Amino acid sequence: MAFWNKLFGGGNPRHVDYYNEGLELLADKNFHEALTSFRLALKQSGGDTVILQQIAICYTRIGMMEEAAKTYRHVLHRDASAAGAHYGLAFILLNSGDPEGAIQHFEFFLACAPDDPEASSHVDHARATLAGLLGNPSDSLPAPPPPDELF
Numbered sequence: 001m002a003f004w005n006k007l008f009g010g011g012n013p014r015h016v017d018y019y020n021e022g023l024e025l026l027a028d029k030n031f032h033e034a035l036t037s038f039r040l041a042l043k044q045s046g047g048d049t050v051i052l053q054q055i056a057i058c059y060t061r062i063g064m065m066e067e068a069a070k071t072y073r074h075v076l077h078r079d080a081s082a083a084g085a086h087y088g089l090a091f092i093l094l095n096s097g098d099p100e101g102a103i104q105h106f107e108f109f110l111a112c113a114p115d116d117p118e119a120s121s122h123v124d125h126a127r128a129t130l131a132g133l134l135g136n137p138s139d140s141l142p143a144p145p146p147p148d149e150l151f
Contacts, residue, residue, distance in 0.1 A: 018044065022054060031061045049075045053084045065092055081112045087122060090129075099133050106130040 022037035035058040042051045052075045059068035069092045075085040090105035106126050113123045 016040075019051060019054075022051075022058075026054065026058065026061075029061075031058050034058050035062070047078070049079050049082055049085075052078075053082065053088070056085070056088055060088065060092070065096065068092055069096075080108075083109050083112045083114060083119075086112070087126060090126070094129070094133075103130065103133050106133070 018037045018041035022034045022041060025031075025034035025037055035055060038051055038055045038058060042048065042055065045051055052071055056068045056071035056075070059065070059071060069089060072085040072089040072092070075082050076089070079085075086105045086109035090102045090109060093099075093105060094102035106129060109126050110123065110130065113119060113126070
């Protein structure tokens with residue numbers, strides 16, 4: 001894509017939109033290639049937390065959970081209100097056997113979750129998962145979404 005165009009001389013050599021290229025590759029489930037594009041976008045942007053979260057998603061999708069958790073923590077160090085980082089880290093902690101840490105990040109996510117239709121399924125899932133962790137019998141956990149829908 002843009003990387004190959006730049007390498008072989010096609011396209012606009014002054015500006016390559018590695019971020020959007022990474023999003024397209026991620027949507028096509030080309031996780032390693034998306035990771036490369038996001039890393040190049042990060043190099044151009046100087047540490048953008050949105051790009052870092054996309055990198056963490058790629059790490060999660062290719063099974064590099066420690067790197068994903070480390071990246072989410074780096075995002076939270078830069079921006080403690082980054083809802084997506086809290087959401088991703090909560091599920092990593094939950095799946096790695098740290099329910100207390102997961103609870104903390106689910107609560108942070110719900111406190112700063114975006115109020116838009118795109119995020120509503122994530123908010124509902126986080127609420128239900130948190131209720132299950134806290135033992136709230138009035139809320140039952142839905143069936144977990146496929147891995148592609150977690151992030």
